[in-house]
Amino acid sequence: MSNEKFVEVKNLRKVYDNGYEAIKDVSFSVKKGDLVCLLGPSGCGKTTILNMLAGLLFPTSGDILFDGKSVVKTEPKDRQIGYVFQNYALYPHMTVLQNVMFPLTVGKNKIAKDEAEKIARKYMELTQITDFANQRPGSLSGGQQQRVAITRALVQEPKILLMDEPLSNLDARLRLKIREEIRALVKKVGITTLFVTHDQEEALSIGDKIILFNDGVIQQDDMGQNFYLEPNNYFVANFVGNPVIDNFEVELKDGKLVGSDFAIDLADFDQDRFKKNLDEGKYTLSIRPENLKPVEHGHLSVKIEDVELIGRERILKFEHDNMQHRCLVDLEQPIKAEDQVELQLRLDRAFIFTPEGERVY
Ligand SMILES: Nc1ncnc2c1ncn2[C@@H]1O[C@H](COP(=O)(O)OP(=O)(O)OP(=O)(O)O)[C@@H](O)[C@H]1O
Numbered sequence: 001m002s003n004e005k006f007v008e009v010k011n012l013r014k015v016y017d018n019g020y021e022a023i024k025d026v027s028f029s030v031k032k033g034d035l036v037c038l039l040g041p042s043g044c045g046k047t048t049i050l051n052m053l054a055g056l057l058f059p060t061s062g063d064i065l066f067d068g069k070s071v072v073k074t075e076p077k078d079r080q081i082g083y084v085f086q087n088y089a090l091y092p093h094m095t096v097l098q099n100v101m102f103p104l105t106v107g108k109n110k111i112a113k114d115e116a117e118k119i120a121r122k123y124m125e126l127t128q129i130t131d132f133a134n135q136r137p138g139s140l141s142g143g144q145q146q147r148v149a150i151t152r153a154l155v156q157e158p159k160i161l162l163m164d165e166p167l168s169n170l171d172a173r174l175r176l177k178i179r180e181e182i183r184a185l186v187k188k189v190g191i192t193t194l195f196v197t198h199d200q201e202e203a204l205s206i207g208d209k210i211i212l213f214n215d216g217v218i219q220q221d222d223m224g225q226n227f228y229l230e231p232n233n234y235f236v237a238n239f240v241g242n243p244v245i246d247n248f249e250v251e252l253k254d255g256k257l258v259g260s261d262f263a264i265d266l267a268d269f270d271q272d273r274f275k276k277n278l279d280e281g282k283y284t285l286s287i288r289p290e291n292l293k294p295v296e297h298g299h300l301s302v303k304i305e306d307v308e309l310i311g312r313e314r315i316l317k318f319e320h321d322n323m324q325h326r327c328l329v330d331l332e333q334p335i336k337a338e339d340q341v342e343l344q345l346r347l348d349r350a351f352i353f354t355p356e357g358e359r360v361y
């Protein structure tokens with residue numbers, strides 16, 4: 001029916017039995033064939049949402065539609081969903097092949113064993129686990145078990161694939177490799193996927209779009225780059241970005257943003273980016289570390305405390321107003337620890353937030 005809204009969640013709420021409201025009026029949609037990342041800190045409600053989509057948990061209110069039809073009253077087994085749990089949940093006493101075949105050989109739609117094996121082997125070929133067919137999960141590495149869990153979720157050819165932090169048990173290099181494989185695989189099979197992670201880099205690298213949650217509320221539902229360039233609020237600006245954004249506590253007085261040892265005319269900012277006229281008072285001026293430039297005469301003068309190499313760039317660390325700050329420069333930049341440096345703030349790339357976290361610039 002609707003490819004734009006293949007999965008649609010409307011005004012979803014979940015209040016647990018103890019009265020805790022884990023999900024507060026959440027609405028979003030997912031396009032057919034897209035891989036969407038649900039991102040957010042621990043406890044923000046990501047698993048709660050997946051469990052409601054899968055039918056393992058009943059919403060307190062709101063609606064969930066697959067392909068235009070409400071599934072809230074549909075049994076989990078009839079929702080055509082594949083679910084990869086965080087801990088893989090493989091059956092330890094079964095071989096890899098038996099694990100992958102299992103969903104096809106139980107329930108009212110079960111099929112003959114030889115037919116099930118044929119389908120299982122087709123998907124095992126795709127995820128490259130055929131070599132392990134007769135091994136038990138315990139004898140496989142984390143990454144290999146991961147692929148078994150994904151294959152088992154795929155054999156029933158579900159319409160929707162849910163993955164809950166599937167890479168969290170893997171080492172850094174394997175994570176990078178497998179996340180690329182997952183994206184390639186779901187794109188090849190063309191399956192609509194919701195991928196839960198608390199890792200912003202992972203979300204940015206594989207998501208067609210990202211939905212960022214905090215405290216049971218959507219903070220931003222957007223393409224990856226917009227989380228950097230146009231964060232909705234203070235939480236988003238600080239959650240996304242590595243190194244983290246630099247925050248300067250300032251006060252607006254007589255047309256100037258006044259920090260502990262600098263003052264910048266409001267007129268120097270890009271006037272088109274103001275979202276409203278600002279009243280005098282306290283604000284936070286936030287700038288990404290790559291937008292602080294060492295120059296001859298800048299907005300503020302700081303003493304570099306430490307320099308850290310990250311790949312092709314260097315992080316200059318300094319303290320300002322009792323807060324740790326970072327500035328990102330090219331590898332060739334000769335600045336070293338103990339140097340006194342003038343920094344220019346790129347105001348056209350800065351953000352201004354109210355104390356409540358509302359973005360006003
Ligand atoms: N059965 C339950 N009863 C009461 N509160 C619950 C229950 N399950 C989860 N919660 C609470 O609901 C909130 C959301 O939990 P959820 O498991 O969805 O978070 P999450 O985003 O998946 O976190 P994590 O990244 O740690 O897995 C948490 O504060 C959690 O303590």
Ligand SMILES: [Mg+2]
Binds near residue numbers: 046047048164
């Ligand atoms: Mg969780």
